[in-house]
Amino acid sequence: MNRPSVRKATRYAFLLGEHISHSLSPAVHNPAFAALGLDYEYGLLDVPPARLPEALARMRQPDCLGGNITMPYKHDVLAAAEECSETVRRCGAASILINRDGRFVLQNNDVEAIAACLSRRAATVAKGPAVIVGAGGSAAAMLEALRRVPPTRVLVLARRPEAAEALAERARGWVPVPVEAGHLQEGAKALAEATLIFNATPLGVREGDPSPVPREALRPGLLVYDIVYRRDGLNRLQSEALAAGALVCDGMRHIFEQAPFTFQMLTGREAPREVMLESLVAATGRRPLDWGSDGTV
Known part of the structure; x- marks a missing residue:
């Protein structure tokens, strides 16, 4: 199970999934945290199904804000949550988990x-x-x-x-x-x-x-x-x-459009969209496709 880094932050957020080493989420969120002066760090919890309970226990810790959920756990986390949005109930899947004093609240930022x-x-x-x-x-x-x-x-x-x-x-x-x-x-x-x-x-x-x-x-x-x-x-x-x-x-535009909603849910602050976009471009070398345009937000 991956820790975000050896650096000691005051609060952590994670992407929970399996085979997610390619994820762009840390490259998008960590510069956004820094831009707002937040001593937070976004990392990966890359775990097989057998270690899902351990990963969820980590996300209930007081220093964890919560994070994002990806495959194959978007449905599995519903059983561990105390509260789900109506969107999550209709979709039968969650992609955001918020830790509120040890209680899990689920949202879906794919939608x-x-x-x-x-x-x-x-x-x-x-x-x-x-x-x-x-x-x-x-x-x-x-x-x-x-x-x-x-x-x-x-x-x-x-x-x-x-x-x-x-x-x-x-x-x-x-x-x-x-x-x-x-x-x-x-x-x-x-x-x-x-x-x-x-x-x-x-x-x-x-x-x-x-x-x-x-x-x-x-x-x-x-x-x-x-x-x-x-x-x-x-x-x-x-x-x-x-x-x-x-x-x-394309999927990069999807990732970008997810990120501000996640950021606001985790921090209660408005996301620095331009910082997030430029961080995504820096990590990939190209701009996401916005209906075939040049990717302007």
Whole structure:
């Protein structure tokens, strides 16, 4: 289980997950803490499932503010929490854990990040259907964001259609537009008609991964939100979407949009957004894609 560093800070925050050594979160949050004169440090708790109870015990300590939760623990932490937001309950997953005097309060900043990006293209989103590729926690977060910035309808596509249908059935209770489900292999027509396509799968994380969206479905003006990011550049979906004239939000933009919400929840202070953005750029050598723009906040 990783400590943030040998430096002694007064308070700590962590990203809790497994296989997270690549995370950009410390590079974004630590400069922001320093910019506000806060003697805090953000580190990683990179643990296998067998050590999850130990990691959660560390996050209950008085010197821990809380932190972020990533795979594979976004659902598991619900059982350890004393309080969950309505967003967390609807999604069935949490991505922020706040330690309030030993009590865990859960929020979901995936939803906040997606909604922030969608709100900048709300008029376009409203013109047609949205297609979500995948049926896990990220897909649930997208559905919750679409509750706030609705399209005309939503289709959830997955390799396991029963998982897509289960998620769609849950979402029908709180998404204000029709929500349907289907098999990914049978989704070509829906992808070709979509106004917004959201990749909620891990495809694109590794070099050589295929795109989860056929190239022929990509076209000028299409909105593509890919939750995946790579430090070394764009993945196949992002590159092909941009080449086709689509407008792309990539996983780095998702990380950036998450960060200010997390910062405010942890510290009670307004986040220094420009510091966070420049820190992210310094760590990766490029600016995140904001609907295919130059990444200006």
